[in-house]
Amino acid sequence: MKIALLAGDGIGPEILREAVRVLDVLRGEGLKIETEEALVGGAAYDAHGDPLPEATLKLAKQADAVLFGAVGGPKYDTLVRNKRPERAILDLRKECDFFANLRPATVFPELADASSLKPEIVSGLDIMIVRELTGDIYFGQPRGITGDAPNREGFNTMRYTEAQITRILHAGFKTAQARGKRLCSVDKMNVLETTQLWRDIAMEIAPQYPDVELTHMLVDNCAMQLVRNPRQFDVVVTGNMFGDILSDEASMLTGSIGMLPSASLDANGKGLYEPIHGSAPDIAGKGIANPLAQILSMGMMFKYTFGRTDISDRIEKAVRSALAAGLRTADIASKTTKKPSTTSEIGTAVVKAI
């Protein structure tokens, strides 16, 4: 097994370090895992003038899996768009064809009181957001800003091909088949042709999955339903931008964005694994970031790329036992937390429990 370690910027290196400590325990037990680090995002731009250097992309393509931290930061916000750190994660997804992004929003019983919603709304929550990752308005051409002030115009293009929609919907149906057999396809077909096509294709594919109940929901209603009654959902399948926004919203049901891991898979099970959050510049360098989304992302890697559910289960159990022992970074602190734990204290607790 070969894993590319791409830490990135901000809290990326701080949280990836804790995941690697957990990995080291598994290596100590004899698990054969080779790792190789490379620069990505702002860190790569600083060193090489390129957020995704050729060598980093080559490593990501050669490895069986990529463990990714986060990229971006205010320092890079004035760069031209193709030099921005975020370009690196967008290009990695596109170049490696990591089209199926699984974002599980699960409320651990130990954290039911950490959500900003009432425990009776969120306890027992277990939903999976399946987000398309290589198309939509994030990639559509043409795009740009034209003209001169005061008559400038900004434009982006929302585009999806039938092939792109079809393969992510199949991923959604298959995910639902393996879970609660309910799939909610989220679109904005009342306004956008792209998502009219999405809904049409969802209805065309549905007969291939007679055991899955397919429903449709408009994205604005879905955003509302996620905080009104999130347990109505089993699997949600949606496009790149809607999935980006809805999954950040869903993360707060679980207690914190620092809890939500993700897997971004290609058609063969190769994947990139990253927390759904960004580089959190507001807390970077303070040693207080929650590393659990990163550690749980590594758990997803063992499940989805290496087929080792025994290891992913162990990682999840170790995370839960650290939480059960009362350890909390500030973002998930409860009323009974006397002093929030640091990033490395949480890492140590997971390492001890693994």
Ligand SMILES: NC(=O)C1=CN([C@@H]2O[C@H](COP(=O)(O)OP(=O)(O)OC[C@H]3O[C@@H](n4cnc5c(N)ncnc54)[C@H](O)[C@@H]3O)[C@@H](O)[C@H]2O)C=CC1
């Ligand atoms: N995949 C990636 O690398 C992503 C990168 N970004 C980039 O990250 C930078 C910051 O973006 P923001 O909009 O601030 O989103 P963010 O997700 O980095 O942070 C949002 C809020 O959540 C908190 N937070 C995030 N992760 C946390 C953790 N593990 N523990 C505790 N608190 C945590 C932050 O402190 C902040 O208050 C931007 O440059 C953005 O483009 C944003 C999302 C994804």
Ligand SMILES: CC(C)CC(=O)C(=O)O
């Ligand atoms: C390009 C990324 C910064 C988009 C994002 O926020 C995400 O994938 O969660």
Ligand SMILES: [Mg+2]
């Ligand atoms: Mg996002």
